Amino acid sequence: GNSVTQMEGPVTLSEEAFLTINCTYTATGYPSLFWYVQYPGEGLQLLLKATKADDKGSNKGFEATYRKETTSFHLEKGSVQVSDSAVYFCALSAPTGANSKLTFGKGITLSVRP
């Protein structure tokens, strides 16, 4: 079946540090890949997505590239801010189309200190 594996957390960084959060996946066919963010006490918000190999999703300074050869979708940001403190979920959607369902990783908590 489909699965998503995220690196273990939590992660604590100083403001302006570089961020990488690893995500690898297992899926049949060609899934779409997503990063969702959850701020404390809230629901999930879509951060970025990529729908085919070599696509790069980007939003709010975050980037992730769909790497089919390594089945990865690592999240990066060049300079984190305190306001980026949240839980980050990697997810895939497969099969695509009318019956697509999301499979989530376990999430990783990011804390950014001033």
Added chain:
Amino acid sequence: DGGITQSPKYLFRKEGQNVTLSCEQNLNHDAMYWYRQDPGQGLRLIYYSQIVNDFQKGDIAEGYSVSREKKESFPLTVTSAQKNPTAFYLCASRDRGRVTRNEQFFGPGTRLTVL
């Protein structure tokens, strides 16, 4: 503004009582989903519905029930058969249109505590 609303934000119930969580969307989305979130476990799918009057079990449906009588509403009932109901419950919806059809949009969640 279009969006998904879940009510209430916090819910307390005594053990053995059934409780219904509300989820309403005005995005005109066909598909709706219920997830359960526990610390360190990510999100697990409880039930989903692709169209009105139709729904399917997800990965952890035991002890839960749903209905989909209207396109905009997908209430979830947590029954007394659910062994560990205390959790954060998230509702989502999806547009089956061509461009965004794989994206799910989430509500703010309901935190259920069973005493």
